[in-house]
Amino acid sequence: MSTFQFRPRKIRYVASALAVAFVAVFTVVAILLRSEWTGAYFQLSDQIAMVGIGVMLALGVLLFARSRVRADEAGIEIRNLVGTKRFEWDQVEHVSFPDGASYARLELPDDEYVTIMAIPAVDGERSVGAMRELRRLKAGAAQDA
Incomplete structure:
Protein backbone atom coordinates (compact mmCIF):
# COMPACT_ATOMS: atom_id res chain seq x y z
CA MET A 1 0.00 0.00 0.00
CA ALA A 65 4.88 24.93 9.03
CA ARG A 66 3.80 21.61 10.54
CA SER A 67 0.76 21.02 8.34
CA ARG A 68 0.78 17.79 6.36
CA VAL A 69 -1.56 15.51 4.48
CA ARG A 70 -1.06 11.75 4.12
CA ALA A 71 -3.32 9.59 2.03
CA ASP A 72 -3.48 5.99 0.88
CA GLU A 73 -6.08 3.69 -0.60
CA ALA A 74 -7.87 3.43 2.77
CA GLY A 75 -8.18 7.09 3.74
CA ILE A 76 -6.64 10.46 4.39
CA GLU A 77 -4.88 11.95 7.42
CA ILE A 78 -4.78 15.72 7.85
CA ARG A 79 -2.50 17.55 10.27
CA ASN A 80 -3.27 21.25 10.57
CA LEU A 81 -2.12 23.77 13.19
CA VAL A 82 -3.11 21.69 16.18
CA GLY A 83 -4.12 18.07 15.98
CA THR A 84 -4.35 15.33 13.40
CA LYS A 85 -7.53 13.81 11.98
CA ARG A 86 -7.95 10.67 9.90
CA PHE A 87 -10.89 10.02 7.61
CA GLU A 88 -11.70 6.90 5.66
CA TRP A 89 -12.52 7.61 2.03
CA ASP A 90 -16.13 6.50 2.49
CA GLN A 91 -16.54 9.39 4.98
CA VAL A 92 -15.36 11.93 2.37
CA GLU A 93 -17.73 13.21 -0.29
CA HIS A 94 -15.26 15.35 -2.26
CA VAL A 95 -11.75 16.74 -2.20
CA SER A 96 -12.16 20.32 -3.40
CA PHE A 97 -10.40 23.62 -3.87
CA PRO A 98 -13.13 26.29 -4.05
CA ASP A 99 -12.54 29.39 -6.20
CA GLY A 100 -10.80 32.09 -4.19
CA ALA A 101 -10.00 29.77 -1.28
CA SER A 102 -6.58 29.82 0.35
CA TYR A 103 -6.54 26.10 1.10
CA ALA A 104 -7.98 22.85 -0.20
CA ARG A 105 -10.65 21.07 1.79
CA LEU A 106 -12.40 17.79 2.38
CA GLU A 107 -16.15 17.92 1.86
CA LEU A 108 -17.90 15.78 4.45
CA PRO A 109 -21.58 14.79 4.83
CA ASP A 110 -24.07 17.35 6.19
CA ASP A 111 -22.31 20.33 4.55
CA GLU A 112 -19.30 20.02 6.83
CA TYR A 113 -15.73 20.41 5.64
CA VAL A 114 -12.18 20.19 6.95
CA THR A 115 -9.53 22.58 5.69
CA ILE A 116 -6.36 20.96 4.35
CA MET A 117 -3.75 23.58 5.29
CA ALA A 118 -1.02 21.43 3.76
CA ILE A 119 -2.34 22.29 0.29
CA PRO A 120 -2.27 26.10 -0.03
CA ALA A 121 -3.08 28.10 -3.14
CA VAL A 122 0.30 29.86 -2.98
CA ASP A 123 2.12 26.63 -3.86
CA GLY A 124 0.56 26.73 -7.35
CA GLU A 125 1.36 23.72 -9.51
CA ARG A 126 2.59 21.68 -6.56
CA SER A 127 -0.85 22.03 -4.98
CA VAL A 128 -2.55 21.14 -8.26
CA GLY A 129 -0.52 17.94 -8.41
CA ALA A 130 -1.40 17.12 -4.81
CA MET A 131 -5.10 17.63 -5.52
CA ARG A 132 -4.91 15.33 -8.54
CA GLU A 133 -3.25 12.62 -6.47
CA LEU A 134 -5.81 12.90 -3.66
CA ARG A 135 -8.68 12.73 -6.15
CA ARG A 136 -7.07 9.71 -7.80
CA LEU A 137 -6.81 7.92 -4.45
CA LYS A 138 -10.41 8.76 -3.58
CA ALA A 139 -11.62 7.55 -6.97
CA GLY A 140 -9.64 4.32 -6.53
CA ALA A 141 -11.21 3.77 -3.13
CA ALA A 142 -14.68 4.36 -4.59
CA GLN A 143 -14.07 1.72 -7.29
CA ASP A 144 -12.88 -0.79 -4.71
CA ALA A 145 -16.00 -0.31 -2.57
Missing part, protein backbone atom coordinates in the same frame (compact mmCIF):
# COMPACT_ATOMS: atom_id res chain seq x y z
CA SER A 2 1.64 3.22 -1.15
CA THR A 3 1.25 6.40 0.86
CA PHE A 4 1.06 9.88 -0.65
CA GLN A 5 2.40 12.65 1.57
CA PHE A 6 2.37 16.38 0.92
CA ARG A 7 3.59 19.41 2.88
CA PRO A 8 3.44 23.07 1.86
CA ARG A 9 6.66 24.64 0.64
CA LYS A 10 6.24 28.43 0.57
CA ILE A 11 4.42 28.60 3.89
CA ARG A 12 7.24 26.66 5.55
CA TYR A 13 9.83 29.08 4.15
CA VAL A 14 7.88 32.15 5.26
CA ALA A 15 7.12 30.71 8.70
CA SER A 16 10.77 29.82 9.25
CA ALA A 17 11.93 33.29 8.21
CA LEU A 18 9.36 34.95 10.46
CA ALA A 19 10.34 32.75 13.39
CA VAL A 20 14.00 33.74 13.03
CA ALA A 21 12.99 37.40 12.67
CA PHE A 22 10.84 37.30 15.83
CA VAL A 23 13.66 35.84 17.92
CA ALA A 24 16.23 38.25 16.46
CA VAL A 25 14.11 41.38 16.92
CA PHE A 26 13.04 40.53 20.45
CA THR A 27 16.63 39.65 21.39
CA VAL A 28 17.89 43.00 20.09
CA VAL A 29 15.11 44.81 21.96
CA ALA A 30 16.02 42.90 25.11
CA ILE A 31 19.66 43.93 24.79
CA LEU A 32 18.73 47.56 24.18
CA LEU A 33 16.37 47.72 27.16
CA ARG A 34 19.17 48.43 29.61
CA SER A 35 21.58 50.24 27.31
CA GLU A 36 19.94 53.65 27.60
CA TRP A 37 17.91 55.51 30.24
CA THR A 38 14.26 55.44 29.20
CA GLY A 39 12.64 56.60 32.41
CA ALA A 40 12.01 53.06 33.61
CA TYR A 41 14.22 50.53 35.30
CA PHE A 42 14.60 47.32 33.30
CA GLN A 43 16.11 44.32 35.03
CA LEU A 44 17.69 41.14 33.73
CA SER A 45 14.34 39.39 34.22
CA ASP A 46 12.72 41.89 31.82
CA GLN A 47 15.34 41.10 29.20
CA ILE A 48 14.83 37.36 29.62
CA ALA A 49 11.07 37.83 29.37
CA MET A 50 11.47 39.83 26.16
CA VAL A 51 13.51 37.04 24.56
CA GLY A 52 10.92 34.56 25.85
CA ILE A 53 8.15 36.50 24.11
CA GLY A 54 10.11 36.33 20.85
CA VAL A 55 10.58 32.58 21.25
CA MET A 56 6.87 32.06 21.98
CA LEU A 57 5.86 34.09 18.91
CA ALA A 58 8.33 32.12 16.81
CA LEU A 59 6.87 28.82 18.03
CA GLY A 60 3.38 30.08 17.23
CA VAL A 61 4.38 30.97 13.68
CA LEU A 62 6.09 27.60 13.24
CA LEU A 63 2.75 25.86 13.85
CA PHE A 64 1.86 26.87 10.29
Whole structure:
Protein backbone atom coordinates (compact mmCIF):
# COMPACT_ATOMS: atom_id res chain seq x y z
CA MET A 1 0.00 0.00 0.00
CA SER A 2 1.64 3.22 -1.15
CA THR A 3 1.25 6.40 0.86
CA PHE A 4 1.06 9.88 -0.65
CA GLN A 5 2.40 12.65 1.57
CA PHE A 6 2.37 16.38 0.92
CA ARG A 7 3.59 19.41 2.88
CA PRO A 8 3.44 23.07 1.86
CA ARG A 9 6.66 24.64 0.64
CA LYS A 10 6.24 28.43 0.57
CA ILE A 11 4.42 28.60 3.89
CA ARG A 12 7.24 26.66 5.55
CA TYR A 13 9.83 29.08 4.15
CA VAL A 14 7.88 32.15 5.26
CA ALA A 15 7.12 30.71 8.70
CA SER A 16 10.77 29.82 9.25
CA ALA A 17 11.93 33.29 8.21
CA LEU A 18 9.36 34.95 10.46
CA ALA A 19 10.34 32.75 13.39
CA VAL A 20 14.00 33.74 13.03
CA ALA A 21 12.99 37.40 12.67
CA PHE A 22 10.84 37.30 15.83
CA VAL A 23 13.66 35.84 17.92
CA ALA A 24 16.23 38.25 16.46
CA VAL A 25 14.11 41.38 16.92
CA PHE A 26 13.04 40.53 20.45
CA THR A 27 16.63 39.65 21.39
CA VAL A 28 17.89 43.00 20.09
CA VAL A 29 15.11 44.81 21.96
CA ALA A 30 16.02 42.90 25.11
CA ILE A 31 19.66 43.93 24.79
CA LEU A 32 18.73 47.56 24.18
CA LEU A 33 16.37 47.72 27.16
CA ARG A 34 19.17 48.43 29.61
CA SER A 35 21.58 50.24 27.31
CA GLU A 36 19.94 53.65 27.60
CA TRP A 37 17.91 55.51 30.24
CA THR A 38 14.26 55.44 29.20
CA GLY A 39 12.64 56.60 32.41
CA ALA A 40 12.01 53.06 33.61
CA TYR A 41 14.22 50.53 35.30
CA PHE A 42 14.60 47.32 33.30
CA GLN A 43 16.11 44.32 35.03
CA LEU A 44 17.69 41.14 33.73
CA SER A 45 14.34 39.39 34.22
CA ASP A 46 12.72 41.89 31.82
CA GLN A 47 15.34 41.10 29.20
CA ILE A 48 14.83 37.36 29.62
CA ALA A 49 11.07 37.83 29.37
CA MET A 50 11.47 39.83 26.16
CA VAL A 51 13.51 37.04 24.56
CA GLY A 52 10.92 34.56 25.85
CA ILE A 53 8.15 36.50 24.11
CA GLY A 54 10.11 36.33 20.85
CA VAL A 55 10.58 32.58 21.25
CA MET A 56 6.87 32.06 21.98
CA LEU A 57 5.86 34.09 18.91
CA ALA A 58 8.33 32.12 16.81
CA LEU A 59 6.87 28.82 18.03
CA GLY A 60 3.38 30.08 17.23
CA VAL A 61 4.38 30.97 13.68
CA LEU A 62 6.09 27.60 13.24
CA LEU A 63 2.75 25.86 13.85
CA PHE A 64 1.86 26.87 10.29
CA ALA A 65 4.88 24.93 9.03
CA ARG A 66 3.80 21.61 10.54
CA SER A 67 0.76 21.02 8.34
CA ARG A 68 0.78 17.79 6.36
CA VAL A 69 -1.56 15.51 4.48
CA ARG A 70 -1.06 11.75 4.12
CA ALA A 71 -3.32 9.59 2.03
CA ASP A 72 -3.48 5.99 0.88
CA GLU A 73 -6.08 3.69 -0.60
CA ALA A 74 -7.87 3.43 2.77
CA GLY A 75 -8.18 7.09 3.74
CA ILE A 76 -6.64 10.46 4.39
CA GLU A 77 -4.88 11.95 7.42
CA ILE A 78 -4.78 15.72 7.85
CA ARG A 79 -2.50 17.55 10.27
CA ASN A 80 -3.27 21.25 10.57
CA LEU A 81 -2.12 23.77 13.19
CA VAL A 82 -3.11 21.69 16.18
CA GLY A 83 -4.12 18.07 15.98
CA THR A 84 -4.35 15.33 13.40
CA LYS A 85 -7.53 13.81 11.98
CA ARG A 86 -7.95 10.67 9.90
CA PHE A 87 -10.89 10.02 7.61
CA GLU A 88 -11.70 6.90 5.66
CA TRP A 89 -12.52 7.61 2.03
CA ASP A 90 -16.13 6.50 2.49
CA GLN A 91 -16.54 9.39 4.98
CA VAL A 92 -15.36 11.93 2.37
CA GLU A 93 -17.73 13.21 -0.29
CA HIS A 94 -15.26 15.35 -2.26
CA VAL A 95 -11.75 16.74 -2.20
CA SER A 96 -12.16 20.32 -3.40
CA PHE A 97 -10.40 23.62 -3.87
CA PRO A 98 -13.13 26.29 -4.05
CA ASP A 99 -12.54 29.39 -6.20
CA GLY A 100 -10.80 32.09 -4.19
CA ALA A 101 -10.00 29.77 -1.28
CA SER A 102 -6.58 29.82 0.35
CA TYR A 103 -6.54 26.10 1.10
CA ALA A 104 -7.98 22.85 -0.20
CA ARG A 105 -10.65 21.07 1.79
CA LEU A 106 -12.40 17.79 2.38
CA GLU A 107 -16.15 17.92 1.86
CA LEU A 108 -17.90 15.78 4.45
CA PRO A 109 -21.58 14.79 4.83
CA ASP A 110 -24.07 17.35 6.19
CA ASP A 111 -22.31 20.33 4.55
CA GLU A 112 -19.30 20.02 6.83
CA TYR A 113 -15.73 20.41 5.64
CA VAL A 114 -12.18 20.19 6.95
CA THR A 115 -9.53 22.58 5.69
CA ILE A 116 -6.36 20.96 4.35
CA MET A 117 -3.75 23.58 5.29
CA ALA A 118 -1.02 21.43 3.76
CA ILE A 119 -2.34 22.29 0.29
CA PRO A 120 -2.27 26.10 -0.03
CA ALA A 121 -3.08 28.10 -3.14
CA VAL A 122 0.30 29.86 -2.98
CA ASP A 123 2.12 26.63 -3.86
CA GLY A 124 0.56 26.73 -7.35
CA GLU A 125 1.36 23.72 -9.51
CA ARG A 126 2.59 21.68 -6.56
CA SER A 127 -0.85 22.03 -4.98
CA VAL A 128 -2.55 21.14 -8.26
CA GLY A 129 -0.52 17.94 -8.41
CA ALA A 130 -1.40 17.12 -4.81
CA MET A 131 -5.10 17.63 -5.52
CA ARG A 132 -4.91 15.33 -8.54
CA GLU A 133 -3.25 12.62 -6.47
CA LEU A 134 -5.81 12.90 -3.66
CA ARG A 135 -8.68 12.73 -6.15
CA ARG A 136 -7.07 9.71 -7.80
CA LEU A 137 -6.81 7.92 -4.45
CA LYS A 138 -10.41 8.76 -3.58
CA ALA A 139 -11.62 7.55 -6.97
CA GLY A 140 -9.64 4.32 -6.53
CA ALA A 141 -11.21 3.77 -3.13
CA ALA A 142 -14.68 4.36 -4.59
CA GLN A 143 -14.07 1.72 -7.29
CA ASP A 144 -12.88 -0.79 -4.71
CA ALA A 145 -16.00 -0.31 -2.57
